[in-house]
Amino acid sequence: MHCNNCALSIHKLLEKKGLKNIFVDFASEEVKFSNNDTATIPGIIKDIEGLGFKVVDDPATEVTPFYEKIENKFIFCAVLTAPLLLHMVLPWHFFHNPIFQLALCIPVFLVGCLHFGKSAINSIRGGVPNMDVLIFTGSTAAFIYSLVGTIQNLGPQYQFYETCATIITLVLLGNVFEKRSVTQTTSAVKDLIKIQQSNANRIVNGVVEVISAKEVRPGDTLLVNMGDKVPVDGEILSGNASVDEAMLTGESMPVEKEKYDTVIGGTIIVHGNITMLATKVGSNTILSQIIDLMKKAQAAKPPVQKLGDKVAAIFVPAVILISVLTFVLTFFLGHTAPQTALMNAIAVLVISCPCAMGLATPTAVMVGLGRAAKNGILIKGGDTIEAVAHTKYVVFDKTGTLTTGKFRINEIKAEGDTGIELVRGVIMAIEERSNHPIAKSLVNELKKLPQTKVILKSAKEEKGLGMRAEDIEGNHYFLGSGKVADESGFNISLYKNQKLLAQIAVDDEIKQDAAALVAQLKKMNIVPVLLSGDKNNRCLKVAKLIGIDEVHGEKLPEEKLKVIDIYKQKGKTIMIGDGINDAPALTQADVGVSMNDASQVAIQSARVVLLNTDLISVVKFLQISKHTLLTIKQNLFWAFAYNIIAIPVAALGFLNPMLGAFTMAFSDVVVIGNSLRLKKKKVDG
Template sequence: MENEQKTYRIDGFSCANCAKTFEKNVKNIKSVENAEVNFGASKITITGDATVQQIEKAGAFEKLKVVDKNQPKPEKQSFFKKHREVLISGLFMLLGFALIIINDGQNAITTGTFLISIIIGGYQMFWTGINNLSKLRFDMKTLMTIAVIGAALIGEWPEAAVVVVLFAVSESLERYSMEKARASIQSLMEIAPNTAVIKTPAGNKELPVEDVRIGDIMIIKPGDKLSMDGVIQSGSTNINQAAITGEALPAPKSAGDDVFAGTLNQSGYLEVEVTKNNEDTTLAKIIQLVEEAQQERAPAQHFVDQFAKYYTPAIMVAALLVAIIPPLLFGASWATWVYQGLAVLVVGCPCALVISTPIAIVSAIGNAANRGVLIKGGVYLETIGQSRTIAFDKTGTLTEGHPHVTDFMTYGDYDREAVLALSAALESKSEHPLAASILDFTESEDVEYSTIHIDDFKAETGKGITGTIDCKIYSIGKPENFDDADAYQSEGKTVMIIKENNTVIGLFAVIDPLRESSKAAIEKLHKMGSRTAMLTGDNEKTAGAIAGTLGIDTVYAGLMPEDKLDAIKNMQSDHKVTMVGDGINDAPALATADIGIAMGKGTDTALETADVALMGNDISQLPFTVNLSKRTLRIIKANITFSLVIKLIALLLVIPGWLTLWIAILSDIGATLIVALNGMRLLRVKE
C-alpha cells in the first residue's frame, strides 16, 4: 500500500534556496518517503507521515509555519513587528557609526554596539550558516556567515554590521517581492464564499461549503457570490463570470444553465442545484492547476538551478584564492587580501540570480489566471512566445461553433418536406457538429421526422452518414465536384448533399458565423511576428473564403482528424507550433503541437486537455497570452544577464583592490531589487 500524500501551506519562505533547504530537512524525517516544495505557491507535498510539529521543526531555521486553511487567518502584523529585528539591528548599526564620529574613532563601546547589531540582525542567519557548514552545505547564508565572522576577526566591525543589516533587508525584499507576485494567485482562493445557504425542509440554512453535498439546492440572492458549481433550477439573472473566464461583460443565465463557484449573481433570485463537491469546483481546479503550474519549471529556471549548484562552491574557492595567493606568493598584506576575499564571498551571494526567474514566472502565471487564461507551467509560458506559427481549428475556434442552415433546395420531383424529414431522421443519429443545424432547421419548418425508421445506419468520420429507409439507401455528405455547391462555398458556407441511391435529391448550405474577435486577434498576432494557419475538414473553397476574410497565412483544407496531426508535424519540421482548438475534437493535434491551447468556457475538458486554456472561450485572449509569453522571456533573460554582469563587474574590482564589503553588499541588494521590480512588471501586462 502506497503512503498517503499530504499537502501543507507554508508561511515564511524568504528565498528559493531556503525552500530547498527546508525540503531537504523534511526529507530527512524518518517517516517521510519524499517531499516536494512548491516555492511559488508556498506549499509542500509530503509522501509518508509527518506531524505539523516535525514539519515546523524542519523549517525552524527560517521560522516557517504550517498554515491550516480551516483556521482563521492570522491578523496582519504591523510593519514594525514584521521587521523588528532588521529595524533594531539597523538602529544599533547607525548608533555605532554615530559613536565613531563622536569619539573620532572606534573603541570598545562602538565595537560592542556593532556586535549587538550583528547579533540581533544576524542570529538566525548564523544559526543556519553554521549548521550548513557542519554539513558541508553551501548556500547564501553560509557565505554571509563566513564573511561576517571573517570581518569581525580582522576588526572590521562596522562593515560586518552593514553586511548583516543589508543582507536582512535583501531577504525582506525577496520575501515581499514573492508575496506580491503570489498575491494575484492567492486572491483566487478568496473569491468563493466559505459558506452556502441551502434550502431544507426546515427552512434555509447556512452551511460550511465542506458540508454541502451534490444535489443540495443553494439559494442565491441578488449581489451574492456562488459558493459551489451547479445548474440553475429556477430563476434568471446576469452573472459576472470574470473570476473564471476573464470576461468583463456579465453573462445572461436561466434555468438549465451551468454556473460556477466564485461568480457574482448581479440581479435575479436563483435556486441552484449543486453539481460538484467543494474540492472539485471549476475554481478549485483552476487554483490547483495554477499552483502546480509554478512547479513546472521553465528551461530558464533549470539553467539557474544548475548554475547556482556549481556557482556557490566556485565563489568560495575563488574567495579563498583571493585571500591567500597575494600574501603567500607576492608578500602582500594578509589583512588587505583576507578583506578582499571576504568581499568576494559577499558579492558572490546569488540572491538576485536565484529570484530572477521564479518571480517572473509567478507574476506572469498569476496575471494570466486573473484574466481567464490558465497556463499550466513555466515551460509552456516560455514556449508560446517561441512558437513561430499558430495553427487554428476552424469550428468553435475561429467561428462561434453554432452553425445554422442558410439555404436548402431539392432536385427533381422530390417533395421539400419529405427530403427535410429523411435528412433530419438521418442526422438525429449523428453526433457531427453540423447535424444540430439541420435538426433545428427542420423543426423550424414544423416537419415531423421522429417516426421514420432507419436501418443499417453508418457514420464515417470526414465522409458523411448513410442509412436505409424503405429499402432505399440515403446518404448525407460532402458535395464532391457538385457544381451547384461552388457558389455557396465561395461565400464561406459548408455544403452537404443528400442522395437517394447515388442520385442527388437535396442540398444544404450551412454557415458557422465567424467570431467577432477573430479578425482583430489574427491581425494582432501578425503584428507580433506570428504566422497563422487554419486546419479544417471543410473543402478548399469554403476554407479559402474564411481564411481570406480573416487574413490567415496558410490553409490546410479537407482534413480528416489524423490529417490535422500530420499537418502539425509538417509545420514542426523547422520551427515550434502552437495549436488552438476546442479541446475535444482536436485532442491529437493539441497533444502533438509544441503548445496546445484549448478554448475553454469554464469546462473541465478545457482544463484537462491542453497546456493552456482560454477560459472565456474568447480568441481575443490569445494575443495577450502570446505577448505575455514574449515579455516574460525578455524579462527572464534580462534578469539573468543583469544579475551575472553586476557580479562580474564587482568581482573585477578585486584586481585593483577596490572591492569593499560595502560595494559587495550594495551590488547584491541593488541587483535583487532591480530583478524583483523587473519581474513584477509582468503583473501589469494588460494586452
Template sequence: MTSHQKNGCSDCSCSDIETASPDQQGTSLDFRVEGMDCPSCAQTLNKNLSKCDDIQKVNVNYSTAKMSLTVDQSVINDLSFIQDVQKRVAQVGFKAEPLTKPNKNGQVFTIEGMDCAACAMTLEKHMQKLPEVQTVKVNFSTGKMQIVHDITDDQVIKEVNKAGYRAFLDSQKQDGQSKQAKGSNNTATIASGILLVLGYAVHFMDFSALLSIVFYAAAIIIGGTKPAKSAYYAIKSRSLDMNVLMVLAAIGAAAIGQWMEGALVVFLFAVGNLLQNRSIDKTRDSIRNLMNLAPSEALVKQGKELILRPVEEITIGDTIVVRPGEKIPLDGTILSGATSVNQAPITGESIPVDKEKGDAVYAGTVNENGSLEISVTKLVEDTTIAKIIHLVEEAQEKKASTQAFVDRFAAVYTPIVFILAFAVMVIPPLMGFGTWGEWLYKGLELLVVACPCALVISTPVAIVSAIGNAAKNGVLIKGGTFLETAGAIKAIAFDKTGTLTEGKPKVSEVIPMANVSVAELLGIVRTIEEQSKHPIAQAICDYSLERDIPVLNGRDFKAIVGRGAQATIGTITYFAGNPKLFNELNVPLDHVKESIQTFQDEGNTLVLVGTKEKVLGFIAVADAIRPITVNAINKLKQTGIEEIVMLTGDNEGTARKIAANAGVDRYIAELMPEDKVTVVKQLQNEGKKVAMVGDGINDAPALATADLGIAMGGAGTDTAMETADIVLMADNLEKLPYTMTLSHKALQVIKQNIWFSLITKLAALVLIFPGFLTLWIAVLSDTGAALVVILNSMRLLKQKK
C-alpha cells in the same frame, strides 16, 4: 473510426505491452485506462509513457483495462506526477484514473522566510533526513512544501522552524502566526539598525572604542540570529546559500576588527531580505487571490428551509440558492431563475453572460441580478476554480528551460567562487603579497559576491508573475516551458469549426423552385428533419421555427446514412439531402448544377429538397465566422506571428471562403483528424515553432504533436484543461494575442534579469581587487540586484489584457 486507428495503431495482433529499464527497482503505480478497444492500443500508450524519465517500466493490460507503472519511490505520492501521466494518456485519446491513491498524510505547507532557491534546497535536504518523512519537495517560486510524512503537523512545523523558516498548514493559521513572525523579524531588523547607529555615533564622537564594539556586536547577534540558524542547517545539508556566505562575511569582518562592516553587512542583508520577501509575496498573491474567489458557505435548500452550510459538506445533487450580488459557491446547473453572471474570475470576460434554466454556472463567479436555484454538479475540490488554482500552482513549480540552465550554472559557479575566495584569503599572504587582514577582507568580499541570488531568481519570479497575471485574465499556462515556447512561436495552425467559426451551422439562403413558395419548402424540409439530431437538420428546424413554419403531418420517417433523410407527407414521399442522394435517385440536376456549384464555392453546405421526380428547391447552410476572429488574427500578426494556417475537414469552397474572410495566410481543406497531425509536422519541418489551436477533444493528437497546444473553452470541458499546454478559459480567441504578447514580454524580462545579474556580479568582481569595493557595498550590490530583478519581474503582473 476507432480510437486505436486514430492514434496510429495499424493492426490488432499485438499483445499486452511491457517495457522496462534494466537493473532498476521501484514502486508500482496502477491506473485504470478507458477507451482501449484493441490490444495494440497498449503499444500507443507504451510509446507515449516511455518518454517520461521517472517511469522505469510500463505494463498495459488490454484485457483488464489496467496499466501498471514502475516508478521511483520519490514520485509515488507526487500528485503533479500522477496528473502528468493522466495528461500523457489523454493526449493519445484515452483516459486514466489512478487506482493507487497517494498517501493520506501527503500535505502542502506554505513556507515563509525563503530568500532564494538555495533556501528551498536547504530546507528540502533537512526534511529529507528525518526518518519519518517519505518524500518532500520544496518550491521557492510558490513558497510551498509538499510532504508525505508519519509525524504530526506540529512536528513538521517545528522542524521547519529549526531550519530558520516558518511553515503554515492552512490560511487561518497563516494569517495569525505569519503576522506575528513577520513582526518579530521586523523588530530584530529595526533593533539591529538602532544598535548599528548607536555604535557608529559612539565611534564618531570618539567616546569609547570598546562601547562601540559592544553595540556593533549586539547588532550582529540580534540581526544575524535568523540567518545564522539557516546557515547552520544549510552547512549541515551541504548547501552554500546566501545565509552561509553572509554569516561567514560578518564573522570574518569581526575577526579582522571590522566590527562596523560586520554589523552593516548583517543589517543590509536583513533589510534586503525583508524587501525581497515582501515583493515576492506580491507575486504569489495572484494565486492566493484566486483561492479567495469562491465563498466558504452556501445556502442549501431543504424542503422550504434555507440552511447555511460549509461548501465542504455539500454533495452533488444538492440545491443551493444564490441571491443577487452574491458569488456562486459551487459549480452547478440552474434549476430556476434567470440572470447575468460575471464570469471574469474564470474566463477573463469583462462582459457578464446571460444565464437561464439549464445553463452551467461556475464557483467564484458573481450573480449580477436574479435569484437562482442551482443543482450542484461538482464537489468543492473538483470545481473549475479549484482546478484552475491547482493547475496554476503546479505550473509555477515546473521549471522553464532557462531556469534549469541557470540552476545548473549556479550549482557550478557558487562552489568555484567559494574555493577561489578561500584561495584569495590564503595564497597571497603566504607568498608574501600583502597582509593577512587585507586579503582576508578581499576574500570575504568575494564570498558575498559569490552568491548568485539575483541570477537564480531571475527566471522563476518572472514566470510566477506572468502565469499569475494570465490566470487572472482567464488563461492557464501550464508551466514556464510553455510560456517560453509561446514567445518563440512563428506559425499557428487553427482548427476551423468551433475555433475560427462559431461551430453552429446557420441557414444562409432558401432557394425555392418548381412554383413552390419559401414557406412550403421550409414546411416540407422541417417535417423531414424534425426527427434528426444532425447539426444541419437542427439549423434548418430552428430557422423554420423562428418563422413560425408549422410541422406537416408526416409518416414513415427514415434516415439515409451519409446522404440525408426522407418522409411521406400525404401520399408523396419527399427527400432532403445532399446532391449525391438525388444523383442516386436519378433526379435530373442539370438545371441546378451551376447554382449548386456557385453556392458550394461560396462556402455553403447544400440541402436539396424534392421527390423522386424533381428538385423543389434547396437550402444553403454555412458556419459563420466568430465576430472576434478577424480582429484576433490581425493582432496575432502584430505580435510577430509569421504564418497563420487554417485546418478543416470541409470542402475546398467552404475553406477558401472562411480563409478569405478570416484573414489567414494559408488553408488546407478536406482533412481527416489524423491528417492534421501530418500538417503540423510539415509546418515543423519548414523550420517553424508551431502552435495548434483547437477545442482539446477532437484535436488532441494535433495539440500533442505541435510545439505548443492551445485549447479553447476550458471552462466547459475538462478534456481541454487536461490535454493542452495553454488553455483559453473563454470560448473565443480574444485572449490569444494577449497570451502571445505576455510571453514575449516575459522572455524579454527574463533576459533583462539575467544580463543585469551577470553584469552586476562581473562589475563587483572587477572592483574587488583594486580596493574600490567595500564589504557593505558588496552586500548592497547583491541584495540590491536581487530586489531589482524581483521588481522588474513584477511588471508582468501589470501586463494589460
C-alpha cells in the same frame, strides 16, 4: 524557503527518499510529491524540518511568532547597529569603546546566527550550500576577528563590530523587501484563492442556512442573491440573473443567465437572484482547477532557467574559494595588513548573490502568468512561455475556433418517403448526446420544431467522423460528415442501418475578430494556417473571407497530426482548436491553444486555454509571452553581470563589506522589481 538553493536541498532530500513527481518551488514556498505510503509522511516532514525549514499545512491559518517575523528581526538589529555606525562620524568617546561596541554587536550577531547560521549549516548538511553560508561566514569572520582584537587589546584597527552588525542588518532589510516583492509576484494565485473564500445560502426543507462554500456538497440547493458570489459550480433551477464573469474570462460585460444555464463558482450576481443546484464542489470546480493549473504552471521551468539553476548549485562553493584566495593573495603576496586582507575576503562573501540568479526566472514567470490570467488566458506552464518564442505558424481549426460554432440548418433533405419529423427526431436524439458545437446548435434549433420522439439505447462519438447510435428497436444510425457529403452544400449525412436516411445543409458564422486576428499575426510575421475536417470548398470560403492563404480541408484527426508535423519541421507551430478531434493535434503542436467553451478533452490536451471567446487574446498571449521571456533574459543578465563585476571589485579591495552587503541585499530587489514591471508594462510592441 528564500532562495533557489533552499529548494534544491529539499529536492535532493526527497530524491534520496525515492519519491516521485517532486515539485519544490521556493517563491511560492510549496513542496509536492507522489508517495504510495501515507505512513511515511510524518518522517518526511521531520527530515525537511531537519534541514531547518518549517512545514505548514495551511499558510492561511499559520501564525508566525513575533520574534520570528523578518520585519521584527530587522528593526531589532537596526536599532542596535545604528550606534555602531554613528561612532564613525560622532566624536563621543564611549562610542569607540570596544566593550560598548561588543555589547551592541552580540545581540545582532546572535540574531544573525539563528537566522542565517541555522539555515547555512542545514544547507551544507543537505549538500547544497545556500547564500546564507556566505552571509554567516562573512559576519562570523568579522565578529571573531574583532573579538580576538578586543580580548588581546590590539587597538582600534582590530575593531570591525560595525561591519559584522551592518552585514546582518542590511541583508535582513534585503530579505524584508524580497519577501514583500515575492508576495506581489504570487498575487495572481492568491487573488483567485480569495475569490474561493465565500459563504453559501443552503436551502434545507425550505429553510435557508448560511454555511461556508467549503461545506457545500454536490446536490445541495443554494440561493444566490444580487451582489453575492456564486459559491460553487452548478446549474440554475429557477430565476434569472446578470452574472459578472470577469474574474474568469476577462469579459467586462455581465452575462445573462436563466433556468438550466450553468454558473461558475467565484462569479458575481450583479442583478437578479437565482436558486441553483451545486454540481461541482471543492477541487472539482473550474476555479480550483485554474488555481491548481496556475500553481503547476508557475513551477514548470523554462529551459532558460536551467542555466541559472546550474550556476546557483556551484556558486556558493566557488565564492568561498575566491574569498579564501583573495585573503591569501592579498595578505601573503600583496603584503598588506591582515585586517585589509580579511575585509577584502569578507567583501567577496557578502557581495556575491546567488539569490538573484535563482529569482530571475520564477518571479518573471509568476508575474507573466498572473497578467495572462487577468486577461482571460490560462497558461499551463512557465515552459510554455519560452516554447512560443519565435513562433512561425499559427494553425487554426475552423469550427468553433474561427467560426462562432453557432449553426443554422439551411435545409434537411429526407430520402425516399421518410418523414421529416422522424428525421428531426433521430437527429435530436443523437445530437443531445454530443458536446460538439454543431450538435449543440442543431439541438437548439430542432427543439422548437415538430418531431417524432426517438429513444436511443446507446450513442458514442467517433473522433473527426460523427456519432454512432442504436435505438431501442435495434436500428443503427450514423450521423456525421466523414467524407461522404457532396459539394451541393449538404455537409452532414444521416444513415439508418447503413442506408442514407437524410442529408442536412448546415452553415456557421465567422467570428467578428477572426479577420483582425489574422491581419495582426501577419504583421508579426507569423503565417496563419487553416486546418479542418470540414469540406474543402467551405474551408476555402472561410479562409478567403478572413485572409488565410494556406488551407488544409477534409482532414481526419490522424491526418491533422501529419500536417502539424510538416509545419513543426519548418518552424515553431501553435495549434488553436476546440473539438475532441483537435485533441491529438493540440498535443502534437509546439504549443496547443484551446478555447474555453471547447470540449474537456481539448482543454486537457492544450497548454493554453483562452477563458474568453475573444480571439484577439491569442495575440495578447503571444505578446505577454514575448515580454515575459525578455524580462527573464534581462533578469539573468543583471544577475550574472552583477556577480561577474562585483566579485572582482570586492576582491581587489575597492568595496568595504558594508557597501557589499548593501548592494547584495538590493540586487534581489532589482531583479524582482524588474519582474513586477510586467504587471503594468505595455506589451503591444
